[in-house]
Amino acid sequence: MELDSHAEDLASDLGVDKEEVKADLKNLVEYSVPIDEAKGSLRRKYGDGSSAGSSTPSARNLGDVTPDDGSVTVTGVVLTAGERSIRYQGDDQVIVEGRLADETGVIDYTAWEDFGLSPGETITAGNAGVREWDGEPELNLGESTSLSFVDESLDVDYEIGGDAQLAELQTGDRAVSIEVSVLECERRTIDGRDGETEILSGVFGDESGRLPFTNWDPAPEIEDGGPVRIENAYVQEFRGVPEVNVSAFSTVSALEREVDVGADATTMEIGDAVRTGGIYDVEIVGNLIAVRDGSGLIQRCPECYRVIQKGQCRTHGDVDGVDDLRVKAILDDGTGTVTVVLDDDLTEDVYDGTLEDALEQAREAMDQEVVADTIRERIVGREYRVRGHLSVDDYGANLDAETLEESADDPTTRARAFLEEFGADAEATEVDL
Numbered sequence: 001m002e003l004d005s006h007a008e009d010l011a012s013d014l015g016v017d018k019e020e021v022k023a024d025l026k027n028l029v030e031y032s033v034p035i036d037e038a039k040g041s042l043r044r045k046y047g048d049g050s051s052a053g054s055s056t057p058s059a060r061n062l063g064d065v066t067p068d069d070g071s072v073t074v075t076g077v078v079l080t081a082g083e084r085s086i087r088y089q090g091d092d093q094v095i096v097e098g099r100l101a102d103e104t105g106v107i108d109y110t111a112w113e114d115f116g117l118s119p120g121e122t123i124t125a126g127n128a129g130v131r132e133w134d135g136e137p138e139l140n141l142g143e144s145t146s147l148s149f150v151d152e153s154l155d156v157d158y159e160i161g162g163d164a165q166l167a168e169l170q171t172g173d174r175a176v177s178i179e180v181s182v183l184e185c186e187r188r189t190i191d192g193r194d195g196e197t198e199i200l201s202g203v204f205g206d207e208s209g210r211l212p213f214t215n216w217d218p219a220p221e222i223e224d225g226g227p228v229r230i231e232n233a234y235v236q237e238f239r240g241v242p243e244v245n246v247s248a249f250s251t252v253s254a255l256e257r258e259v260d261v262g263a264d265a266t267t268m269e270i271g272d273a274v275r276t277g278g279i280y281d282v283e284i285v286g287n288l289i290a291v292r293d294g295s296g297l298i299q300r301c302p303e304c305y306r307v308i309q310k311g312q313c314r315t316h317g318d319v320d321g322v323d324d325l326r327v328k329a330i331l332d333d334g335t336g337t338v339t340v341v342l343d344d345d346l347t348e349d350v351y352d353g354t355l356e357d358a359l360e361q362a363r364e365a366m367d368q369e370v371v372a373d374t375i376r377e378r379i380v381g382r383e384y385r386v387r388g389h390l391s392v393d394d395y396g397a398n399l400d401a402e403t404l405e406e407s408a409d410d411p412t413t414r415a416r417a418f419l420e421e422f423g424a425d426a427e428a429t430e431v432d433l
Contacts, residue, residue: 003022003025003026003029004022006025006035006039007021007022007025010025010039010042021042024042025038025039025042028042035070057070057071057072057073057126057127057128058072058073059072059073059074060072060073060074061074061102061103061104061105062074062076062100062101062102062104062105062106062107063102063104063105064104065107065130065137065139066130066137067130067131067132067136067137069130069137070129070130071127071128071129071130072128072130072139073124073125073126073127073128074100074102074107074124074125074128074139075102075122075123075124075125075150075154076100076101076102076107076122076123076125076154076156077100077101077102077120077121077122077153077154077156077158077160078098078099078100078117078118078119078120078121078122078123078160079098079099079100079101079106079119079158079159079160079161079162080098080099080119080161080162080174080175080176081096081097081098081117081118081119081175082096082097082098082162082174082175082176082231082232082234082249083095083096083232083249084096084097084174084234084247084249085247085248085249087193093112094114094249095110095111095112096110096111096114096115096117097109097110097111097174097175097234098117098119098162098174098175099158099175100123100139101154101156101158102154102156103154103155103156103157106158107136107137107138107139108133108136108138108139108172108174109128109138109139109140109141110138110139110140110141111141111142112140112141112142112143113141113142113143113145115141115147119160119161119162120153120160121149122149122150122151122152122153122154123147123148123149123150124147124148124150125139125141125145125146125147126145126146126147126148127144127145127146128140128141128145129141129142129144129145133172134171134172161177162175162176162177162231162232163176163177163178164176164177164178165178165206165207165208165209166178166180166204166205166206166208166209166210166211166244167208167209167266168208169211169235169242169244170235170242171235171236171237171242171277171278172235172236173234173235174234174235175232175233175234176232176233176234176235177229177230177231177232177233178204178206178229178230178233178244179206179227179228179229179230179255179259180204180205180206180227180228180230180259181204181205181206181226181227181258181259181261182202182203182204182222182224182225182226182227182228183202183203183204183205183210183261184202184203185200185201185202185222185223185225186200186201186202187199187200187218187223188200188201197216198218199214199215199216199218200213200214200215200218200219200222200223201213201214201215204244205259205261205262206259206260206261206262207259207260207261207262208262209262209265209266209280209281210261210280210281211241211242211243211244211280211281212238212241212243212244212280213243213244213245213246214238214243214244214245214246215246216245216246216247216248217246217247217248217250219246219250219252221252221253221254222246222252224254226254226255227254227255227257227258227259228252228253228254228255229252229253229255230244230246230250230251230252231250231251232247232249232250232251233245233246233247233250234247237278239391240277240278240390240391240392240393240398241278241279241280241389241390241391242278242280264283265281265282265283265387266279266281266282266283267282267283267284267285268282268283268284269284269333269335269336270284270286270331270332270333270335270336270337270338270397271333271335271336272335273336273338273390273397274336274338274390274392274397276390276392277392278390278391278392279389279390280389280390281387281388281389282387282388282389282390282399283385283386283387284331284333284338284385284386284399285333285383285384285385285386285407286331286332286333286334286337286338286383286384286386287331287332287333287381287382287383287384288329288330288331288340288379288380288381288382288383288384289330289331289332289337289380289381290329290330290380291327291328291329291330291372291375291376291379291380292328292329292330292339293328294307294326294328295326295327295328295329295372295375295376296325296326296327296347296351296358296368296369296371296372296373296374296375297323297324297325297358297359297362297368297371297372298323298324298325298326299311299321299322299323299324300321300322300324301313301315301316301319301321301322302319302320302321302322303315303316303319304316305322307326308321323355323359324344324355325344325347325348325351325355325358325371326341326342326343326344326347327340327341327342327346327347327350327375327379328340328341328342329342329379329380331384331386331399336397337397338390338396338397338398338399339396339397339398339399340384340386340388340398340399340401340404341398341399341400341401342401342404343400343401346401346403346404347375349404350375350378350379350404351371351374351375351378352378358371361374382406383406383407384404384405384406384407385403385404385405385406385407386399386401386403386404386405387401387402387403388400388401388402388403389402
């Protein structure tokens with residue numbers, strides 16, 4: 001049912017102005033309140049003490065809950081429970097987030113009331129709202145939810161608690177616990193929701209890999225750069241990759257032991273890497289088939305450092321551009337393509353010259369594009385091994401490269417392995433290899 005229809009029904013039942021009800025309902029829904037719970041809230045606001053819905057919520061196994069369920073009654077074990085502060089209808093509100101499990105599956109939840117949830121407890125939640133979040137159902141436990149604790153615990157095949165390694169974390173995870181080394185850390189001042197705010201940002205590492213982080217309430221243990229244990233962190237997407245968020249509700253403690261950090265990145269085919277939707281540290285191998293426009297000698301805005309065109313910055317208008325070097329190249333391995341972006345240092349490596357060399361070449365040729373042409377001649381058609389951070393958006397897949405090396409792999413060996421994978425007779429086709 002459309003929001004307009006919900007508002008019309010409510011206005012008719014309550015005898016109030018439809019537009020006023022619609023505005024209130026839209027505001028609640030925009031803050032992710034389930035529609036049934038939002039309607040119940042408005043019924044209470046306008047003087048109708050009835051519940052959010054007239055029908056009794058049906059009992060569901062967690063594995064059977066779908067986004068189409070308006071409200072359900074479920075029983076499950078609390079795997080994780082972590083507090084976080086959000087801005088709701090202009091005010092700060094503390095919510096509890098985590099995961100529930102039963103014998104049939106797991107589901108994320110958000111508790112808008114203080115139910116006293118703790119990992120390991122078994123609960124029954126009646127009239128729990130259901131919404132869709134990132135394509136999956138999520139339970140909303142609110143004012144209209146009746147919650148009770150069950151003495152007999154369920155036997156579930158899921159680990160209680162949020163301990164995880166960095167490589168296991170995905171965007172949307174909440175109430176997770178990690179033990180990591182602080183590889184990079186800087187204190188920055190940003191324009192936050194309450195004005196200027198100091199944060200820490202950098203990179204965490206463990207045996208499984210690396211991920212960027214933001215610490216919203218700077219913890220001395222993180223800023224000191226030692227190994228730390230962090231409890232009740234959550235994961236959000238930032239610039240197309242998962243990022244660990246450490247809040248004021250997180251617990252940060254120094255570790256006495258060292259945390260080893262894996263030196264190797266995850267090696268993937270391009271197609272598989274793109275399908276992840278974004279991965280922080282990945283290595284791919286492919287043929288560099290083209291150098292895109294906007295490569296070579298470029299100019300950047302001195303204020304925001306974005307690339308400018310004809311002296312124009314999209315944010316700051318007319319500016320005196322700062323010269324720089326960059327390459328945007330297409331890498332293809334047969335399973336997919338990705339745009340590899342090289343910074344100034346890597347661009348100098350493939351150009352085999354400095355920024356000053358590039359400026360001199362452009363002056364002599366009276367053509368800025370001559371620098372990109374030189375780079376194109378040197379790298380197109382070669383096979384490279386690239387390590388960096390992959391992001392995927394509506395404009396395609398981009399890999400911000402940290403390293404770029406010409407591949408030393410034997411193409412005949414890889415071709416034979418490819419044929420064997422698909423059941424071809426490598427010996428019969430060897431003459432073709």
